[in-house]
Amino acid sequence: MPRLSLPFVWLDTLWIQVSGTLCNIACRHCLVSAGPKVDRHRMLSADEVVKLLDDCEGVREIWLTGGEPFLNPEILAILDACLERAAVGVLTNGMRIDEPMARALGARFREAAHNLEIRVSLDGPDAAANDAIRGRGAFLAAMGGISRLVTEGVEPIVAVTGLEPEKKVEEFHKMLRLMGVSRPRVKWIPPFKVGREVARGGGYAPFEGLNSAQVEEPEAPHRLQCGTSRTVTSQGVFPCPILIDEPSFLLGARVSETLVPHPVDHPACSTCWETGFSCSR
Ligand code: SF4
Known part of the structure; x- marks a missing residue:
């Protein structure tokens, strides 16, 4: 039986997993189960x-993610290469x-040809709430x-994962x-029940x-971020940053060969649909 698939519209947003799954901390809800020794x-x-x-060619917006992007020793050279081409955001702790x-x-931020946005992830407005998820000392270090x-002069966006924002x-x-x-x-991020979050809050139900x-609705490729984005990792190109550990969502080795319809039959796709969530906007 053919898989449920979504038409691809155009490449608006590119995600690059510049630090792989390497991170200096190991948050309890991390979608990709990143951590200090995780090099999947x-x-x-x-x-x-x-x-x-x-x-x-033509990409409008690039987001750098991981893991923790600032662990990459070449992060500034990477930033410069990206800022020459498009607006850039960095997701960091x-x-x-x-x-x-x-x-x-x-x-x-002041001089680049395109906009630079820094998004800092926090899980609470104080150390007690934040460090329960991110580990002792994470709040003070992020502050x-x-x-x-x-x-x-750089005012970051704060990204918070949770319910009832x-x-x-x-x-x-x-x-x-x-x-x-x-x-x-x-920016509020709904909890996706994948990665380390499964051990914390449970996984998706079979239904x-x-x-x-839903997928045949004309606005579906705009409602779901993967209708206009791709994510590059060291293992290849995936539709989104949420499913990089799902081998059946590996679309190809080069971005240009993956700008075609792709599967949306993972239970996490229901979270995107219900919340209208986009990792970038
Ligand atoms: S999880 Fe969301 S962004 Fe990823 S493939 Fe499914 S619908 Fe697209």
Whole structure:
């Protein structure tokens, strides 16, 4: 039986897993189960990123992710190559942004040809809530990174995973204003029941998933982010950053050969559909 698949519209957003699954911490809800010794997906070099960008003509927006992107020793060269071509965002836990890195990011924020956005992940507006998920000391270290960014004129977005976000938004705004952020922005991420989150909150039920009527709706390729995006890892190209550990979602070796309909029959696809979630916007 053919798999449920989604038409591809155009390549709007490219995700690059620049640090592979290597991270300095091991969050309890990590979608890709990243951690200090996790190298299922390896880091990408600046040369590899330049080559893959040459294969992504017309892309509007690039997001660098991992693991923790600032563990990649070539992150600034990678950033420069990406910023020449499109707007760039970096998803980080903020803990590795020391003063020299904050200065380097501030210079690119002011001078690069395209916009640079830094998104710092937090799981609570205080150490108790955040460190229960991210590990002891993670909150203070992230606050240090945010503070150094703000000093350099870079106001990061804070990304928070969880349910009922509206109950906490004012707490995050207050915390960010205290840090000197003049325009607090918080992006909420619904909990996807994959990766390490399965051990914490349980996996998907067998009945969860999309059906053919949903996928055939004309707006489906716009409602689901993978209708306009691809994710590159050291193992190849996947439809999205959520499913990089699902071999049956490996679409090919080069981005240009994967801009065709792709499967959307993973239960996690139902979370995208119900929430209208996009990892980038
Ligand atoms: S999880 Fe979401 S983004 Fe990934 S393939 Fe499924 S619908 Fe697309």
